[in-house]
Amino acid sequence: xxxxxxxxxxxxxxxxxxxxxxxxxxxFCWDQHLMFYAPVAKLLPPDITFQAVIDTELTPTYSRHPxxxxxxxxxxxxxxxxxxxxxxxxxxxxxxGITHKTAVHFKTPGLNGLNxxxx
Amino acid sequence: MDMSVKKKLGLKEKYxxxxxxxxxxxxxxxxxxxxxxxDYEGIKIHDWDTWEDPFRLTMDSYWKYQAEKERxxxxxxxxxxxxxxxxxxTDARYINAMKVFLSAVPALEYNAHRGFAxxxxxxxxxxxxxxxxxxxxxxMRHCQTQIHSISNYNRFYxxxxxxxxxxxxxxxxxxxxxxFEDACTCGPFEFIIAIGFSFEYVxxxxxxxxxxxxxxYNGDMGTMTFGFSAQSDEARHMTLxxxxxxxxxxxxxxxxxxxxxWIDKWTWRGVRLLTIVAMMMxxxxxxxxxxxxEAWEIYFEENGMSLFKDLARYGIKVPDCVEQIKKExxxxxxxxxxxxxxxxxMTNFHTWIPSDDELDWLSAKYPDTFDKYYRPRFEFFxxxxxxxxxxxxxxxxQLCQVCQIPMLFTEPDDPTQIAxxxxxxxxxxxxxxSDHCQHIFDNEPxxxxxxxxxxxxxxxxxxxxxxxxxxxxDFDPIASVMKYWHLENGRDNGDFAGSExxxxxxxxxxxxxxxx
Numbered sequence: 001x002x003x004x005x006x007x008x009x010x011x012x013x014x015x016x017x018x019x020x021x022x023x024x025x026x027x028f029c030w031d032q033h034l035m036f037y038a039p040v041a042k043l044l045p046p047d048i049t050f051q052a053v054i055d056t057e058l059t060p061t062y063s064r065h066p067x068x069x070x071x072x073x074x075x076x077x078x079x080x081x082x083x084x085x086x087x088x089x090x091x092x093x094x095x096x097g098i099t100h101k102t103a104v105h106f107k108t109p110g111l112n113g114l115n116x117x118x119x
Numbered sequence: 120m121d122m123s124v125k126k127k128l129g130l131k132e133k134y135x136x137x138x139x140x141x142x143x144x145x146x147x148x149x150x151x152x153x154x155x156x157x158d159y160e161g162i163k164i165h166d167w168d169t170w171e172d173p174f175r176l177t178m179d180s181y182w183k184y185q186a187e188k189e190r191x192x193x194x195x196x197x198x199x200x201x202x203x204x205x206x207x208x209t210d211a212r213y214i215n216a217m218k219v220f221l222s223a224v225p226a227l228e229y230n231a232h233r234g235f236a237x238x239x240x241x242x243x244x245x246x247x248x249x250x251x252x253x254x255x256x257x258x259m260r261h262c263q264t265q266i267h268s269i270s271n272y273n274r275f276y277x278x279x280x281x282x283x284x285x286x287x288x289x290x291x292x293x294x295x296x297x298x299f300e301d302a303c304t305c306g307p308f309e310f311i312i313a314i315g316f317s318f319e320y321v322x323x324x325x326x327x328x329x330x331x332x333x334x335x336y337n338g339d340m341g342t343m344t345f346g347f348s349a350q351s352d353e354a355r356h357m358t359l360x361x362x363x364x365x366x367x368x369x370x371x372x373x374x375x376x377x378x379x380x381w382i383d384k385w386t387w388r389g390v391r392l393l394t395i396v397a398m399m400m401x402x403x404x405x406x407x408x409x410x411x412x413e414a415w416e417i418y419f420e421e422n423g424m425s426l427f428k429d430l431a432r433y434g435i436k437v438p439d440c441v442e443q444i445k446k447e448x449x450x451x452x453x454x455x456x457x458x459x460x461x462x463x464x465m466t467n468f469h470t471w472i473p474s475d476d477e478l479d480w481l482s483a484k485y486p487d488t489f490d491k492y493y494r495p496r497f498e499f500f501x502x503x504x505x506x507x508x509x510x511x512x513x514x515x516x517q518l519c520q521v522c523q524i525p526m527l528f529t530e531p532d533d534p535t536q537i538a539x540x541x542x543x544x545x546x547x548x549x550x551x552x553s554d555h556c557q558h559i560f561d562n563e564p565x566x567x568x569x570x571x572x573x574x575x576x577x578x579x580x581x582x583x584x585x586x587x588x589x590x591x592x593d594f595d596p597i598a599s600v601m602k603y604w605h606l607e608n609g610r611d612n613g614d615f616a617g618s619e620x621x622x623x624x625x626x627x628x629x630x631x632x633x634x635x
Contacts, residue, residue, distance in 0.1 A: 014572070034535070037454075038458070038525035039516065118492070119492070
């Protein structure tokens with residue numbers, strides 16, 4: 001179905017990649033850690049490596065959580081738009097198939113928030 | 120000499136002359152050119168004359184009633200101001216509930232005015248035209264009285280000094296703003312289902328209770344009086360909403376699926392909007408009226424269901440989303456307040472950790488969820504604050520493309536897992552907080568791809584203060600966005616404890632009760 005309108009119109013999507021000046025929005029969420037209340041929206045260059053994202057973006061974002069220091073990064077389960085995937089750490093976001101407005105989620109088995117309660 | 124005195128007009132006669140007889144059939148323009156918006160939504164109306172106006176109110180009586188209401192209202196508001204009525208509220212934390220209300224609602228009233236004024240022009244029959252015109256004037260009146268209320272609070276408290284500017288820009292205020300803009304860009308029939316039926320009829324008590332009863336419980340006579348003055352109009356608005364829906368359903372069986380789709384959509388849109396109301400009821404009123412869960416059970420699960428039973432004879436079904444809302448009622452307010460607490464630097468009001476007796480009240484009201492999931496969160500926040508490390512999440516959140524609320528809602532059956540939904544349109548990805556927001560998008564993607572999402576606008580560089588240079592080496596994006604919002608971090612927001620509001624209120628109240 002589509003929108004009903006008085007006359008035909010061409011919708012102008014507000015958030016296409018071209019509007020972000022060469023960068024792209026990527027959403028990240030550490031599942032079962034609701035202290036951070038919602039996934040975060042990051043503006044990143046497509047050529048940044050996945051490891052750099054972990055070091056310069058995810059670490060300052062989430063390190064305040066007591067679970068963070070205990071993360072075994074080799075055991076982290078990653079999801080890209082809901083599908084499980086294994087990131088290549090020294091490859092760029094683009095090389096990992098992470099494009100504009102991709103949602104990246106990660107689970108840390110055994111670390112499920114304070115008291116194991118999702119927070 | 121015999122005088123022939125004309126008899127005064129009876130009510131019925133007056134209604135006929137001053138309402139129905141004002142209309143005419145166009146003779147040199149086609150009817151569809153005069154009323155160009157009546158067909159494109161697919162609603163079929165065969166006979167506008169069968170419309171029954173339940174109030175039979177004519178403009179002359181309307182002006183008389185409203186003028187009387189205004190006189191009473193402003194007499195009380197003036198008295199409230201002269202006597203520094205703001206110092207009689209239970210606790211200055213209450214004023215933050217007013218800040219949320221005053222930041223969001225006057226603009227909603229104004230948009231309701233715009234919407235009903237448009238319907239007053241575009242409805243196809245004189246009866247509904249006149250009813251919509253009166254409602255348009257009511258909504259303008261509500262907007263004006265609320266603006267007067269803002270000025271009374273703004274003189275003394277921080278955060279509401281530029282409500283209109285913030286309403287157009289601030290992230291959380293885009294939620295109510297986009298709700299009404301969605302409605303105002305609908306055709307006339309969908310607009311009236313959205314606002315007149317779903318919002319003002321189905322959900323009205325859930326809006327009314329926290330604000331007006333909340334004001335009464337917390338000693339805010341000005342707001343209480345305004346609320347009652349507005350509520351006397353709402354009875355008319357609710358009846359208009361109900362009358363329109365019955366009229367549409369009686370006119371043609373083909374209208375049913377369209378109307379049902381709109382009810383489903385706008386019940387969900389309305390409930391998502393009420394998230395902030397849930398939070399106000401459970402966390403922001405120092406003297407609670409009832410819990411959000413209790414209000415939902417009384418006003419939706421009992422009263423709302425009897426309304427749907429009444430409409431069942433037309434084939435209307437209870438919206439599917441009600442099942443999810445039942446599951447969320449135990450979680451909604453807690454998830455919202457922890458969000459605002461953590462997002463403190465990005466708001467225009469103060470937050471706090473509930474006191475011990477408030478935590479106990481929440482445990483009692485939410486026996487199945489509060490102690491298990493939410494009390495430990497506040498205890499963690501309190502512990503951090505006591506260590507001098509007040510918890511803040513300074514990151515920009517991902518927003519739902521439809522309701523524009525940060526994606527903070529959890530799966531209906533798993534309160535530890537954020538709900539993610541995703542669609543693609545025209546090669547672009549879109550994200551949603553729920554099945555129901557996703558369905559709304561999937562039905563009309565062209566509408567929602569144009570959403571002005573504050574987070575994306577900030578990331579596009581469209582929300583920096585005028586004159587700031589993002590390429591400058593010392594550019595601070597967060598500070599620039601705050602400046603763009605006209606907010607002063609730490610003064611207009613942050614913890615209530617230690618705020619200028621708290622200090623001033625204590626000092627002024629002290630002056631009214633002691634001699635030092």
